[in-house]
Amino acid sequence: MATEPKPVSVELKSSLAVVQDHSRHFSDFTFVYPVISRRSRGLSIGINVNPDKICNFDCIYCEVDRRIPGTVSRVDLNQLRDELAAMIHFAQDGGLAKEPKFNEVPWLTRDVRDIAFSGDGEPTMIANFEEVVQVVADVKREAGLHTTKIVLITDAAGLDKASVKRGLELMDVNAGEVWGKLDAGTPDYFKLVNRSNVRFERILENLLETARARPILIQTLLLKVHGQAMDADELEAYCARLNTITAGGGSIEMVQAYTIARPTPEAYATRLDKAELEAMATLIRTRTSLIVQTFD
Numbered sequence: 361m362a363t364e365p366k367p368v369s370v371e372l373k374s375s376l377a378v379v380q381d382h383s384r385h386f387s388d389f390t391f392v393y394p395v396i397s398r399r400s401r402g403l404s405i406g407i408n409v410n411p412d413k414i415c416n417f418d419c420i421y422c423e424v425d426r427r428i429p430g431t432v433s434r435v436d437l438n439q440l441r442d443e444l445a446a447m448i449h450f451a452q453d454g455g456l457a458k459e460p461k462f463n464e465v466p467w468l469t470r471d472v473r474d475i476a477f478s479g480d481g482e483p484t485m486i487a488n489f490e491e492v493v494q495v496v497a498d499v500k501r502e503a504g505l506h507t508t509k510i511v512l513i514t515d516a517a518g519l520d521k522a523s524v525k526r527g528l529e530l531m532d533v534n535a536g537e538v539w540g541k542l543d544a545g546t547p548d549y550f551k552l553v554n555r556s557n558v559r560f561e562r563i564l565e566n567l568l569e570t571a572r573a574r575p576i577l578i579q580t581l582l583l584k585v586h587g588q589a590m591d592a593d594e595l596e597a598y599c600a601r602l603n604t605i606t607a608g609g610g611s612i613e614m615v616q617a618y619t620i621a622r623p624t625p626e627a628y629a630t631r632l633d634k635a636e637l638e639a640m641a642t643l644i645r646t647r648t649s650l651i652v653q654t655f656d
């Protein structure tokens with residue numbers, strides 16, 4: 361059997377086209393799409409439970425083009441089950457490696473690192489979150505992917521909903537991980553960057569409560585707004601929020617600090633350079649003693 365050559369290092373450079381391209385549309389699939397993700401260190405099968413593009417945030421850096429209307433508004437569980445099983449089989453069978461988009465990294469396309477709820481909107485807003493998690497867990501188990509993670513990438517606004525909490529408990533026993541967004545230290549900066557009507561305090565409470573029940577990852581996008589990076593006071597306030605979570609009994613496994621990687625609709629939202637991102641990450645490490653990984 362032919363095997364694809366493996367590089368000595370599997371560090372995923374942001375310049376790779378396949379890393380740049382995080383399209384949530386693949387072939388005629390509605391809910392499932394494959395991406396090569398640096399944060400997952402390989403193949404991540406995305407579950408887009410929000411083809412309707414509904415979100416309770418309106419982040420200034422959001423890549424979702426909401427000028428084009430969304431599609432279906434309810435996740436069809438049977439269709440999701442069929443699509444996910446087919447995508448896993450396609451990857452494991454080597455079909456994905458032959459796709460033009462993936463043929464520059466064929467050695468990464470057979471091992472499903474994670475299955476991630478990450479779509480064109482906020483996954484915790486759907487009505488049947490718990491049932492969706494159950495379907496994903498069932499398909500994962502049937503495919504023998506016992507160590508493959510189920511990742512929820514969330515803005516944290518819906519983590520206090522009863523159905524979401526039950527879904528998180530299902531994730532806990534199926535190699536689940538919660539990656540919660542926190543981009544600000546104050547309500548004003550939260551409003552500026554995330555443009556949400558959800559109360560900032562609710563986001564913080566949800567992160568704390570979720571982190572008390574299982575370790576979570578914090579995802580923080582750092583950027584420039586009209587040429588200005590988050591100022592020193594805001595960064596201190598942000599670090600204090602992380603410390604409040606850990607002091608309150610929450611467990612933060614890691615902070616993933618990253619910046620804009622792809623074009624955004626708001627031209628005034630721009631990326632940090634590597635040195636700026638690293639300097640902020642260093643300060644976060646110093647103030648919180650947390651592990652901080654950067655992705656520029």
Ligand code: SF4
Pocket residue numbers: 415416417418419421422423424479480481482515
């Ligand atoms: S939370 Fe995610 S999907 Fe929603 S607006 Fe922000 S970046 Fe876009």
